[in-house]
Amino acid sequence: xxxxLAFHLAVGATILLAAPVLRRWAAPLAALPSVAxxxxxxxxxxxxxxxxxxxxxxxxxxxxxxxxxxxxxGLGLIMILLVSGIGLAIAVYSGSYFAPNATAARTxxxxxxxxxxxxxxxxxxxxxxxxxxxxxTSILSWLLIGQRHTDPAARAAATHALVLTASGGLAxxxxxxxxxxxxxxxxxxxxxxxxxxxxxxxxxxxxxxxGIVTKSAQxxxxxxxxxxxxxxxxVSAYLHSATMVKAGIYxxxxxxxxxxDLDAWQPVVLTIxxxxxxxxxxxxxxxxxxxxxxxxxxxxxxxxxxxxxxxGFADATIAGVTLLVAHAMFKAxxxxxxxxxxxxxHTRDRNELLDLRLGSGxxxxxxxxxxxxxxxxGIPLLAGFIAKEEAYAAFLDHGGAxxxxxxxxxxxxxxxxxxYSLRFASVFWRRSDRDxxxxxxxxxxxxxxxxxxxxxxxxxGLVPAAIIGxxxxxxxxxxLGIETASKLALWHGVNGALxxxxxxxxxxxxLWRSTEPFVRATGRIAPPIDGYRAFxxxxxxxxxxxxxxxxxxxxGSLPRYxxxxxxxxxxGPAALAVATVPFExxxxxxxxxxxxxxxxxxxxxxxxxxxxxxxxxxxxxLGAVGYGMAGVFIVQGAPDLALTQFAIETLTIVAFVLxxxxxxxxxxxxxxxxxxxRRVAVAVIVGISAMVLVLAVSxxxxxxxxxxxxxxxxxPDAEGxxxxxxxxxxxxxxxxxxxxxxxxxxxxxxTTLARVGxxxxxxxxxxxxxxxxxxPADPSSTRSDAExxx
Amino acid sequence: MNRSVIVDVTARLILPTALMFSVHxxxxxxxxxxxxxxxxLVAGAAIAxxxxxxxxxxxxxxxxxxxxxxxxxxxxxxxxxAVVPVLIGNPVLDKWSFKLALPLLGEFKLSSxxxxxxxxxxxxxxxxxMVFEAxxxxxxxxxxxxxxxxxxxxxxxxxxxxxxxx
Numbered sequence: 001x002x003x004x005l006a007f008h009l010a011v012g013a014t015i016l017l018a019a020p021v022l023r024r025w026a027a028p029l030a031a032l033p034s035v036a037x038x039x040x041x042x043x044x045x046x047x048x049x050x051x052x053x054x055x056x057x058x059x060x061x062x063x064x065x066x067x068x069x070x071x072x073x074g075l076g077l078i079m080i081l082l083v084s085g086i087g088l089a090i091a092v093y094s095g096s097y098f099a100p101n102a103t104a105a106r107t108x109x110x111x112x113x114x115x116x117x118x119x120x121x122x123x124x125x126x127x128x129x130x131x132x133x134x135x136x137t138s139i140l141s142w143l144l145i146g147q148r149h150t151d152p153a154a155r156a157a158a159t160h161a162l163v164l165t166a167s168g169g170l171a172x173x174x175x176x177x178x179x180x181x182x183x184x185x186x187x188x189x190x191x192x193x194x195x196x197x198x199x200x201x202x203x204x205x206x207x208x209x210x211g212i213v214t215k216s217a218q219x220x221x222x223x224x225x226x227x228x229x230x231x232x233x234x235v236s237a238y239l240h241s242a243t244m245v246k247a248g249i250y251x252x253x254x255x256x257x258x259x260x261d262l263d264a265w266q267p268v269v270l271t272i273x274x275x276x277x278x279x280x281x282x283x284x285x286x287x288x289x290x291x292x293x294x295x296x297x298x299x300x301x302x303x304x305x306x307x308x309x310x311x312g313f314a315d316a317t318i319a320g321v322t323l324l325v326a327h328a329m330f331k332a333x334x335x336x337x338x339x340x341x342x343x344x345x346h347t348r349d350r351n352e353l354l355d356l357r358l359g360s361g362x363x364x365x366x367x368x369x370x371x372x373x374x375x376x377x378g379i380p381l382l383a384g385f386i387a388k389e390e391a392y393a394a395f396l397d398h399g400g401a402x403x404x405x406x407x408x409x410x411x412x413x414x415x416x417x418x419x420y421s422l423r424f425a426s427v428f429w430r431r432s433d434r435d436x437x438x439x440x441x442x443x444x445x446x447x448x449x450x451x452x453x454x455x456x457x458x459x460x461g462l463v464p465a466a467i468i469g470x471x472x473x474x475x476x477x478x479x480l481g482i483e484t485a486s487k488l489a490l491w492h493g494v495n496g497a498l499x500x501x502x503x504x505x506x507x508x509x510x511l512w513r514s515t516e517p518f519v520r521a522t523g524r525i526a527p528p529i530d531g532y533r534a535f536x537x538x539x540x541x542x543x544x545x546x547x548x549x550x551x552x553x554x555x556g557s558l559p560r561y562x563x564x565x566x567x568x569x570x571x572g573p574a575a576l577a578v579a580t581v582p583f584e585x586x587x588x589x590x591x592x593x594x595x596x597x598x599x600x601x602x603x604x605x606x607x608x609x610x611x612x613x614x615x616x617x618x619x620x621x622l623g624a625v626g627y628g629m630a631g632v633f634i635v636q637g638a639p640d641l642a643l644t645q646f647a648i649e650t651l652t653i654v655a656f657v658l659x660x661x662x663x664x665x666x667x668x669x670x671x672x673x674x675x676x677x678r679r680v681a682v683a684v685i686v687g688i689s690a691m692v693l694v695l696a697v698s699x700x701x702x703x704x705x706x707x708x709x710x711x712x713x714x715x716p717d718a719e720g721x722x723x724x725x726x727x728x729x730x731x732x733x734x735x736x737x738x739x740x741x742x743x744x745x746x747x748x749x750x751t752t753l754a755r756v757g758x759x760x761x762x763x764x765x766x767x768x769x770x771x772x773x774x775x776p777a778d779p780s781s782t783r784s785d786a787e788x789x790x
Numbered sequence: 791m792n793r794s795v796i797v798d799v800t801a802r803l804i805l806p807t808a809l810m811f812s813v814h815x816x817x818x819x820x821x822x823x824x825x826x827x828x829x830x831l832v833a834g835a836a837i838a839x840x841x842x843x844x845x846x847x848x849x850x851x852x853x854x855x856x857x858x859x860x861x862x863x864x865x866x867x868x869x870x871x872a873v874v875p876v877l878i879g880n881p882v883l884d885k886w887s888f889k890l891a892l893p894l895l896g897e898f899k900l901s902s903x904x905x906x907x908x909x910x911x912x913x914x915x916x917x918x919x920m921v922f923e924a925x926x927x928x929x930x931x932x933x934x935x936x937x938x939x940x941x942x943x944x945x946x947x948x949x950x951x952x953x954x955x956x
Contacts, residue, residue, distance in 0.1 A: 639823040643815070647831030651918060654838040658925035719887060720903065721821040728825060729903045729910070733883045736906075737872055740913040744865050747920045748858075754924035 001070050001123055002058050004040045008033040008116025015109030019102045026105035027095030030112050034091055037084030037119060041077055048077045049474045055125070069125035071189065074474030078321065079122035079250055081471075082328045086242035087115045089449035093336055094234045096446035097343060107147055107232060114140040118243040122250055127176045127186045134172060134215070134247060138165040141244050145231045157227040160535055164214050164224045172211025178204030188254070193481075195258035205259055208251070209268070216248030216302050219276040223531020225302075226283075226295040233339030236291065240298045241332035249302070249324060253309040253317065257480045260312020266402050269310035274409035276303025281416025285511070286519045288350045290424055291338045294331070297376065297420055301327050304413055307406065308391055314480055315394030321472045322488060323387035326460065330375040330384055333453040334424070337369045340446060341427075345439045353427050361441025368447075368454040369428040375457045377421035377508065378414060378501065382461035383468075385501070386488055388414060392497035411504055418508020423515065464488040559675070563682045574689035577696035594635055602628035610683075613666050619656040623649050640724045793844065801843035805852070808836035816911050817904070826907030830914025837915070841922055849922060857919035864912025871906040 011033050015026050022029065044054045053073040059066070072080065090111065098104030117140055120133035139162070146158030180186050182196035182204065195201070212218075217225035225245065229236060239245065259265055280300030287293035305327065308320030342348050345356055358366060375382035378389075395406040460467045469488045492498070511518060605624040612618045626649035633642035710731060714723045718730040728736050812833040819825030841849050853860075875884035887901030 640825065640828065643823060643828045644831065647828060647835055650835045651831060651838060654835075654842065655921055655925070658922070718885070718903065719820075719899070719901065722819060722823060722825070725819045725825040725907070726903075728827070729820070729906045730883075730885065733903075733906060734872065736910060737868055737883075740865055740868060740910055743913050743917050744861055747861055747917045751920050751924040 001040060001054070001056055001072065001119075002068070004033070004036050005116055005120055007036050008112055008119065012109050012113035012116060015105055015112060019105035019109060022105045023102065024095070024100035026108040027091055027098075030094070030108040031088055031091035033112050034084045034087035034115060037080055037115070038088065041080045041084065044072060045077060048072060048074055049470050051474065051477070053478065067126065068129055069187065070123045071125040072123050073478035074471060074476070075250070075253055075321070075479055076122050078325060078471050078475050079246070080119060082242040082246070082325065083115055083118045083122065086238060086328055086332045086453075087111070089332060089336070089453060090234050090238045093237075093339070093446070093449045096443060097234055097339055098232070103147070107144070107235065110140060110144050110147075111235065111238060114144060114238070114243065118247065121247055125188055127180045127188060127191070130188060131169065131173045131176060134211075135166060135169045137244055137247060138162060138169055138215075141165070141228075141239055144235045144239070145228045147232060147235065148230070151230070154230045157224070157230045160227050160532065161224040163539070164221055164535070168211045168214025168221070171207040171214075175204040175207025175209075175211060179208065192254060192258045202262070202264075205255075205262070208255065212248040212251050212255075213272055213306070214248075216245050216252070216306060217276075217299050218248075218272050218303060218306055219279055219299075220531065220534070222276060222280065222299045222302075223535055225299055226292060227532055229289075229291050229295050233291070233335055233342060236295070237332050237335030237339065240295070240335060242328045245298065245302055246324065246328070249305045249309055249320075252306060253320065253324075253475075253479055256310045256312040256317070260310075266311060269312075270307060270402065270405055270409070273303045273305075273307030273310065274405070274413065276300070276306065277409065277413035278303070278416065281413050281420060282522060284420040285416060285423060285515055287420075287423075289348050290350055290353070290427060291335070291342070291348045293350075293420055293424055294334055294338060297417070297424075298331060300413060300417060300420075301331070301376075304391070304410060304417075307410065308394075311402070311406070313394070313398060314476065314482065315397060316391065317480060318472060318476050318487070319387055319390035319394050321475050322390055322464075322468065323384075325468055325472070326375065326383035326387045326457070329453055329457045329460070330372045330382075333368065333372040333450055333457065334376065336450050336453070337365060337372070337428075340365060340442045340450070341439075343446075344442055350423070350427055354430060357438050358428070359438045359441070362439070365442060365447050365450060366428040368450050370425045372454055372457055373421045373425035373428075375461065376424075377418045377505070379505065380461075380501075381458070381490070383457045383464070385461060386464045386490065388504075389492070389497050389501060390488070392500050393492070393495070396496045396500075407500075411500055414504045415507045415511060418505055419511040419515065422509065422512040462490060464490065559679060563679070566686045567682065570686050570693065571689040574692040574696075577692055581696040581699055592635055595632060598628055598631045598635065601631075615660050615663060615665060615667060616657065618667070619653055619660065623653045626652070640722070798843045801839040804839050805836050808832055808839070812836065812911075816907060817898075819907060820899070820901070820903055826910030827914055829907075830911035831918070833911070833915050834918030837918060837922070841926055846922065846926055849919070849926075853919065857916050857923050859916075860912050861916025861920060864909045864914075864916055866909075867912065868906050868909030871902050871909065 011029060015022060015029060019026065048054055053071050053076075055069075055071045057070070058068045091108065094104065094108055094111070098107065114137060117133050117136035121130060121137060124130035124133055142158045142162035145161050146154050148154045178200055179191060179196060182198065182201045183191045183194060185191055214221045225240070228239060231239070256265075256269075260269075277300050280296050280298075280303055284293050284296035284300055287296060301323075305320060305323055308316045308323060311317075338348060341353065341358075345353065347353060347356075371382065375384035378384045378387075391410055392407065395403045395410065397403075398406070456467075465488050472488065602625055605621050605628060608621045609618050609625065612621055626645060630642045630645035630649065633639075633645055710727050711723050713731075714720055714726040718726045720726040720730065812829045815824030815832060816826055816829030819829065837849055837853065840852050872883045876882055883902070883906075885902045887899055887903070890898045890900055892898045
């Protein structure tokens with residue numbers, strides 16, 4: 001598996017780098033990693049289905065015990081098959097869909113990387129690795145959705161998707177870390193085997209669920225998914241069927257059995273899932289753009305999936321995993337069909353398409369489209385029916401409040417699904433009577449993935465036990481930790497579920513026949529804002545809040561900043577020191593008499609600094625304070641410090657002078673300026689606090705074990721006699737390296753700021769008139785400038 | 791801008807002495823007071839003296855290398871001391887040293903610590919130099935507000951140079 005992941009990375013990167021050269025060869029190349037994924041899945045399938053998960057571990061930072069742990073159980077196997085299988089279909093399809101140019105090659109490369117990230121996600125065993133791949137899919141989907149980056153709509157949709165899924169990802173990270181800490185393990189398997197309880201774990205779980213619902217486009221975070229329709233159709237097909245949105249469902253399947261006995265779990269899952277299923281369906285039935293119709297259909301189906309996989313009892317989980325497979329197959333096919341129609345007819349509008357004639361050569365595609373839509377609607381003999389039948393039975397058998405709410409909700413949702421499936425399918429079975437509007441039929445290679453996937457949908461619907469029964473059993477068994485016997489079948493006899501199915505189909509047809517009046521009636525009760533608008537409002541609110549906070553905190557007053565910084569850094573610790581340090585053990589400062597003279601000198605210089613009227617004079621007197629400090633260092637026997645202090649003081653004066661040239665020569669009259677007393681107060685507090693701090697520090701013995709050790713080991717270990725220097729370059733060399741890196745950044749920052757400050761302002765000032773003396777391009781102006789200077 | 795002869799001559803006298811002292815601090819820092827940081831600061835102070843005497847043109851002629859090159863070079867040197875041992879399979883910042891017998895100077899210890907310290911000194915010198923580059927232009931204060939764009943700073947230097955030699 002590690003090799004397969006590396007292969008995805010290598011092929012994806014190669015295609016991206018060589019995109020302009022590869023052109024039409026990108027698509028075949030992009031198919032190879034998917035084939036590798038399928039081969040890998042086939043090689044481990046028999047073991048995994050027998051109940052032995054496949055495991056691998058790869059250490060990437062040995063010293064820190066960081067390993068990439070992978071495991072594949074039944075659920076992982078299903079996900080690998082879907083990701084790689086659908087990925088293969090998409091790669092083949094892309095070869096015909098895109099014109100052979102660099103952009104298409106880039107898309108193919110990104111899709112390969114995306115498939116790799118998705119495979120990593122579904123095989124990750126380490127919590128952090130799972131998160132890493134999770135965010136990787138978010139970022140790659142951002143690139144894929146924003147593929148037409150010159151189009152503002154595409155950029156907006158991509159950003160929308162990224163902001164929602166990546167912030168959901170952050171919530172997921174926080175939640176997983178909390179859960180992992182509570183459980184005391186980073187292994188997902190161990191965490192779920194012994195789930196932590198308590199308040200902290202509850203908060204963590206809530207965050208994880210937030211991550212799941214954003215990724216899986218549940219209400220109220222669904223809007224990015226329909227927005228993502230701006231992506232090229234192969235991308236949409238992949239994101240909507242086997243990957244991206246399924247990542248959330250995958251995690252829901254994993255988590256649900258461990259946490260579904262919590263009180264809040266089932267109501268939350270039911271509410272979110274059913275609202276999503278019904279609201280998505282309501283949006284879908286009124287769409288004219290058939291791609292958008294499918295997108296809202298996906299939202300609806302994701303709600304359905306979230307209910308089934310999240311609710312946490314065995315039958316529903318079986319139904320959920322079955323639907324996971326069925327949905328991947330039919331939704332991918334439907335998107336591919338839309339892509340073919342769009343590619344050939346250059347429209348996705350239902351009304352325009354009804355006017356066009358899909359003539360000879362379109363037969364197989366039309367049949368596939370109708371059959372696959374029927375699978376989505378849950379018509380018997382197709383895979384979708386098996387899944388829906390299982391779901392009905394699960395909730396009917398479960399009973400209780402959860403069972404009743406669940407069954408009512410999913411039947412309502414399924415009626416809507418039936419209606420929008422018909423709306424979609426009608427495009428393909430109705431014939432236009434116009435003869436002049438023939439649409440060129442697609443090539444066989446273009447439509448081949450559609451045929452294959454439709455074939456799978458039919459076979460899985462006819463003999464489900466043989467095709468997906470074992471897979472579903474091993475997946476559910478692995479997740480729930482119980483033996484599940486295969487019950488998937490086309491015919492269970494006449495029971496409640498079958499009757500409900502018949503009713504659903506009938507009600508769906510009825511709803512479809514009366515779509516127009518229904519849409520008119522429900523249009524009035526539709527919410528006034530849609531999801532994207534809500535997202536925008538949220539974003540604007542965030543910006544407003546940021547501006548509000550910034551204007552309050554960042555007033556632009558330098559004295560205020562300095563006062564706040566000094567009070568926090570000096571006065572705070574000093575207050576703490578007064579409370580905790582035993583000051584009676586102070587050493588006598590008069591032991592070294594010359595210190596008193598130096599102290600007096602420093603105090604006088606400090607006082608003088610506040611009284612000097614000229615800025616330059618103040619700087620010089622302030623320098624005297626520094627030189628006095630250097631004297632104290634010498635007296636205390638620290639020549640290194642004294643040297644440094646002297647040099648720093650000298651340089652500081654020069655630097656001050658450089659800056660002071662830009663300021664008036666004299667200070668303003670201090671006493672009259674507002675806030676003068678406040679500044680005096682701050683200065684006094686900070687001065688006294690600093691003194692208290694220094695005294696507090698000198699109470700403790702001057703040496704500690706660490707400093708003794710440094711003195712002791714300096715010569716034998718580092719061959720140096722200057723302990724200070726040995727500490728800097730040997731013992732704590734890495735720290736010093738970090739510090740000089742900070743110096744470099746600071747230097748670049750200072751220079752940049754200084755230069756920005758000197759540049760003529762860009763806004764708020766009239767554009768330069770002709771012959772402006774500031775204009776470097778105008779030789780006459782420069783000369784006059786020079787004359788002025790001379 | 792008027793040049794003071796006294797300041798000018800003093801700066802020229804100070805420069806070699808200060809630089810020698812800086813190198814001394816740097817080289818002997820491992821065993822006696824000194825080290826890369828102080829060494830760099832003293833060299834920086836010497837540059838400051840040159841700046842006081844002759845402004846940026848003099849500084850540029852004394853130190854022909856650009857400040858960011860010095861700064862970056864120092865970091866690269868120090869990082870190399872840290873990283874190269876890793877590349878050959880040893881721990882980060884692994885130390886090495888050997889003794890050289892130099893004519894006139896006697897025994898000299900060349901070690902990883904010294905190379906690292908030279909990197910530190912270069913960063914400090916580059917930082918000081920960069921502060922001059924950022925704030926120390928030739929504009930007298932009365933031109934504040936319509937200081938030329940950094941792009942034509944060279945031009946203004948040329949003019950001031952002429953002024954100085956006049």
